[in-house]
Amino acid sequence: MTTLYPFLSEALQTGMLADLERDWLRGASPSTLRSDGRYPGRQLPSAGGAPVRDGELRELREEICAAAATGDSSEGTWAAQRRADRAVGRVLLQQLGPDPSSVFRTGTWAFFAMVLLPDVVLKRYGDSKKFPKERFQDGRRNAFSTLYLRELLLPSSDSSADSAEDDLLAEELLQLFDRSLAADQRLLRAMVARRQSGPRGVDQRTFFRELLREATFERTVTMLAVLDDRELGELADQLVQRTAVRVSRR
Amino acid sequence: MPSIRLMPFSTPSFESVEYNIDVLAPASSPEAVAAVWSQGMNLSLRAEALVRESFRREGGLSQSEPLHLSLVVSCPWTKWEMTEVRQVDGQSPTEISAVIPGGSIANAVDARLHVVGNGNRMSSPDKHRAAKLWTSDSLRIPLTAREGKFPTSAMSFSKTGGLRPVPWKVDISEHLEAETHVSDGVRLLINTDFETGRQLAAGLESGTALDALRMDIMLSIIEAVAALPESEVSGVDHEENPLCVSGVAAKLARDLGLDLGAALNLSANRPGELRELAMASVGFLTGEPV
Numbered sequence: 001m002t003t004l005y006p007f008l009s010e011a012l013q014t015g016m017l018a019d020l021e022r023d024w025l026r027g028a029s030p031s032t033l034r035s036d037g038r039y040p041g042r043q044l045p046s047a048g049g050a051p052v053r054d055g056e057l058r059e060l061r062e063e064i065c066a067a068a069a070t071g072d073s074s075e076g077t078w079a080a081q082r083r084a085d086r087a088v089g090r091v092l093l094q095q096l097g098p099d100p101s102s103v104f105r106t107g108t109w110a111f112f113a114m115v116l117l118p119d120v121v122l123k124r125y126g127d128s129k130k131f132p133k134e135r136f137q138d139g140r141r142n143a144f145s146t147l148y149l150r151e152l153l154l155p156s157s158d159s160s161a162d163s164a165e166d167d168l169l170a171e172e173l174l175q176l177f178d179r180s181l182a183a184d185q186r187l188l189r190a191m192v193a194r195r196q197s198g199p200r201g202v203d204q205r206t207f208f209r210e211l212l213r214e215a216t217f218e219r220t221v222t223m224l225a226v227l228d229d230r231e232l233g234e235l236a237d238q239l240v241q242r243t244a245v246r247v248s249r250r
Numbered sequence: 251m252p253s254i255r256l257m258p259f260s261t262p263s264f265e266s267v268e269y270n271i272d273v274l275a276p277a278s279s280p281e282a283v284a285a286v287w288s289q290g291m292n293l294s295l296r297a298e299a300l301v302r303e304s305f306r307r308e309g310g311l312s313q314s315e316p317l318h319l320s321l322v323v324s325c326p327w328t329k330w331e332m333t334e335v336r337q338v339d340g341q342s343p344t345e346i347s348a349v350i351p352g353g354s355i356a357n358a359v360d361a362r363l364h365v366v367g368n369g370n371r372m373s374s375p376d377k378h379r380a381a382k383l384w385t386s387d388s389l390r391i392p393l394t395a396r397e398g399k400f401p402t403s404a405m406s407f408s409k410t411g412g413l414r415p416v417p418w419k420v421d422i423s424e425h426l427e428a429e430t431h432v433s434d435g436v437r438l439l440i441n442t443d444f445e446t447g448r449q450l451a452a453g454l455e456s457g458t459a460l461d462a463l464r465m466d467i468m469l470s471i472i473e474a475v476a477a478l479p480e481s482e483v484s485g486v487d488h489e490e491n492p493l494c495v496s497g498v499a500a501k502l503a504r505d506l507g508l509d510l511g512a513a514l515n516l517s518a519n520r521p522g523e524l525r526e527l528a529m530a531s532v533g534f535l536t537g538e539p540v
Binding site: 001002004006038040041042043044045046047048049050051054098099100101102103104105106149153180182183184220221222223224225226227231235 | 257258259288289290291318320322324325326327328329330331333335352353354355356357364366378379380381382394399400401402403405410425427429430431433434437494
């Protein structure tokens, strides 16, 4: 039986965002935070499984707080933050499970960000000049959903997690989840495996970003599912060549 | 007339393929799925396409050129996608069925057909391998209906633990407040250990058991709201917030011909009378009207 997680209606989210922004402006801790996840007005899907227990939500919160805290090292660097992001992604996948059906219902990621973990969101993104509204809402900028997806689709064990190079490409990898490309596991892995194949003298991140763009276009014209692994590998090499030509011409 | 598309190879017209995509389960039409789908439920689709004779002519393809039909089902939220492929066989329609795992999808899925073959490149004599020569319109299948259904979970009580062997239980949250949304505060648990429970869960039960269940829901919710502090209940605007527990209790009271205050008072002081009203309201065991 699947687990039912709470979600927030649009109206409730609007009110909470206003509260959160006011707290942020004052430098106060977020007033929407409930460490057991209980918030009046939250909803649960009306059918399908069993509601999550308060204790499970509390445990999820504790584990995420612990994982996020690994980014607070004295280094205070980009690398430490990336490591913490990865750790948070691992906790999310471990605790929420590998079936995205239960957590991608509209308003559920907003619940995690606004009710269960708003302090974690603000610690990670609250230093900017603007209130980080999108980090609380559903969608690609949500503080947690992309970390969960990244861990689900491209587990840290499969890529060079925690290495400097992984940090370098992290932004590009996250962009990838905006694209339909993320749905094709074979292509995704083929691209990640070729991320260092750019011509000498070209910035790796630029090359990888352009490679993903090339692959996204290829998916619109070619049905990759009918290619066998060898053919897909050949195509991936062609994409690398095409990208290399394109970035060198600049 | 060949359609104008920014493809690097010749593409036959949209009309050169006749197709349809149907939902087989859990409903009979794409629009009806949302009303019956619940989280984790598989979705079964069937697609059929007939590649007309004009297709090969328009795409500059020989009769012997192999073609494939592919069905792509994707969920933009979970970034999940599956592709099923069948070889297109001569002049007869090609059929593809697919079962979409319920655990991978949320909110809505999109289904789309492609006819795939080696495309004739415009710029060079090379072939474009596995070219999407033709693409259908995308069919969106919404999964999340208006949350109008009563919050229900069907389960085996004997396997869940802590539950007595009864056909159902109206479970009230111990954290109930007047403003708690009904989906969060109240849940009907149906015991699938019993035939009656299985019938109720499948929506097939319509007799006395369903009447008894409706009475139980009415009385349980009114009773739960009656146990809350009066000031808390009176502070809620039920027109603005009809789906909070006290709003639902007010609606149930109206169904019994009472206002909320009167129903809460009966529940606290004369519960037998309230039960009588509920029995009369659902027509419990009255049989066919004479």
